[in-house]
């Protein structure tokens with residue numbers, strides 16, 4: 001990633017650390033937050049999304065649509081959820097415990113459950129890019 005994409009990614013990361021009281025210099029603290037991904041941010045459930053590994057962009061878009069739709073349904077039912085691309089980083093341990101066809105590749109996970117409103121991590125709010133920075137309009 002480069003340009004505005006890496007800038008936005010960094011801004012999200014630093015926003016996260018700031019809310020959690022971790023400084024940029026605190027490598028251990030930052031690692032601790034990154035590790036939360038692999039504890040599913042304390043959510044009781046996680047769904048893994050996989051597709052045959054010979055599928056390409058259009059099918060990955062379908063998977064993204066499925067992910068987004070499931071997130072909307074969960075929120076509508078009063079659940080909280082977090083999409084996690086990081087959960088695609090370790091495919092084999094997941095395949096040992098979940099039914100995922102051997103030829104499939106995990107794209108992302110979705111941790112979910114009822115929201116713990118007292119958990120400080122749930123107060124993290126990510127910045128949003130301005131509409132004009134991500135779309136152009138002509139008339």
Ligand SMILES: Cc1cc2nc3c(=O)[nH]c(=O)nc-3n(C[C@H](O)[C@H](O)[C@H](O)COP(=O)(O)O)c2cc1C
Nearest residue numbers: 037067081082083084085086087108124125126127
């Ligand atoms: C496909 C996808 C993968 C993501 N992967 C991660 C991840 O691995 N770890 C993480 O902390 N956030 C990840 N995010 C961002 C969070 O899911 C979430 O969007 C972020 O915490 C901000 O929440 P908000 O979108 O409600 O503001 C991912 C988002 C998407 C759409």
